[in-house]
Amino acid sequence: METLTTAPLCENLPPLPQRTIEERRKLKIKLPELLWVEKLMRKNAAHMHARTEHTLHHDGMDLPIYSLTLGSQKPASPTLLITGGVHGLERIGTQVILSWLQTLLERCRWDTHTKALLAQIHIVILPLVNPVGMLNNTRSNGNGIDLNRHAPVQANEKTPFLAGGHRLGNWLPWYRGKTGAELEPELAVMIKVFKRYMQSPATTLGMDLHSGFGFHDRLWFPYAYSKEPIANISDYVALKLMWERNYPHHNYLFEPQSMHYCTHGDIWDYLYDLNKAEGNSHFLPLTLEMGSWNWVKKRPRQLFNFNGLFNPQLPHRRARVLRDHLVLLDFLCSATLNHEQWQPDKKMAESFAQMAQGIWYKARQ
Numbered sequence: 001m002e003t004l005t006t007a008p009l010c011e012n013l014p015p016l017p018q019r020t021i022e023e024r025r026k027l028k029i030k031l032p033e034l035l036w037v038e039k040l041m042r043k044n045a046a047h048m049h050a051r052t053e054h055t056l057h058h059d060g061m062d063l064p065i066y067s068l069t070l071g072s073q074k075p076a077s078p079t080l081l082i083t084g085g086v087h088g089l090e091r092i093g094t095q096v097i098l099s100w101l102q103t104l105l106e107r108c109r110w111d112t113h114t115k116a117l118l119a120q121i122h123i124v125i126l127p128l129v130n131p132v133g134m135l136n137n138t139r140s141n142g143n144g145i146d147l148n149r150h151a152p153v154q155a156n157e158k159t160p161f162l163a164g165g166h167r168l169g170n171w172l173p174w175y176r177g178k179t180g181a182e183l184e185p186e187l188a189v190m191i192k193v194f195k196r197y198m199q200s201p202a203t204t205l206g207m208d209l210h211s212g213f214g215f216h217d218r219l220w221f222p223y224a225y226s227k228e229p230i231a232n233i234s235d236y237v238a239l240k241l242m243w244e245r246n247y248p249h250h251n252y253l254f255e256p257q258s259m260h261y262c263t264h265g266d267i268w269d270y271l272y273d274l275n276k277a278e279g280n281s282h283f284l285p286l287t288l289e290m291g292s293w294n295w296v297k298k299r300p301r302q303l304f305n306f307n308g309l310f311n312p313q314l315p316h317r318r319a320r321v322l323r324d325h326l327v328l329l330d331f332l333c334s335a336t337l338n339h340e341q342w343q344p345d346k347k348m349a350e351s352f353a354q355m356a357q358g359i360w361y362k363a364r365q
């Protein structure tokens, strides 16, 4: 058995920023999630490769965007991509990822099932895409741009006023940035990491964690720019049916984002189409939208705390959210590893695509 004090492998740990006591104090209060990521990196260099993808400079501090990779390094291995903190306000998403990762890394040390899983799949994590936004408690990044309205994608449906993305200016939320402007570094990192790891014929599942919409936890999939089904809609039907058969008491609504509203500039629309254009059809990005209005309903006082609209405020409620999604994340690992067992063949795909019409797209027929 490996000990908890495995010596770090230097090549797995990038140089970490040198911080003054005052900077550490500030981060402890305003951005503890970044310190949590760095702690996991330092403790687990034997099991996880960390890389500094970009360093943002804000308020006199260096705020890196890290990528963390675990598991098989073979390009043909199926991949699970997990991202969080795209919207700085929604810090619970980053916390859910780190809580799950902490468990996974501990299990790497003793559990042969976990070791066997990681020998066969590749896990890529961007736990905190927008550190400046999270430090400032804003949805947008440091330049006032909403990173999930910023990708070069134009909706071909009506979008909600402002919330669907606009170019009026960064004094309003949901700002897309100027037409044709250079991509913001946070989005450029997501695209760079996606291109580095994902564009292989192997199946890739993805999950981006958000909070703030409605009373239910939802699993959304593309498109956000169109109400038409995506090319591999049958894969989503298969995944939904398998999830529901295996976890009949689950509490997620599984649906295309366009069932609720359409937006411009959705990062997953962009990456999905990018992948498809290169002839790789088995990419299944999901967005977990944690229904944070429930936390507000249970504690209306949170309405007066902007942070409280997007994150559970009481310790027991936060702990519940951190454990609530562990099963889903483990399920996605197994689904990634065993994709050949559930992805439909051509004949099944046709009937699943018809089923998708009945479940999600009926209103358009």
Ligand SMILES: [Zn+2]
Pocket: 087, 090, 210, 211, 212
């Ligand atoms: Zn969000």
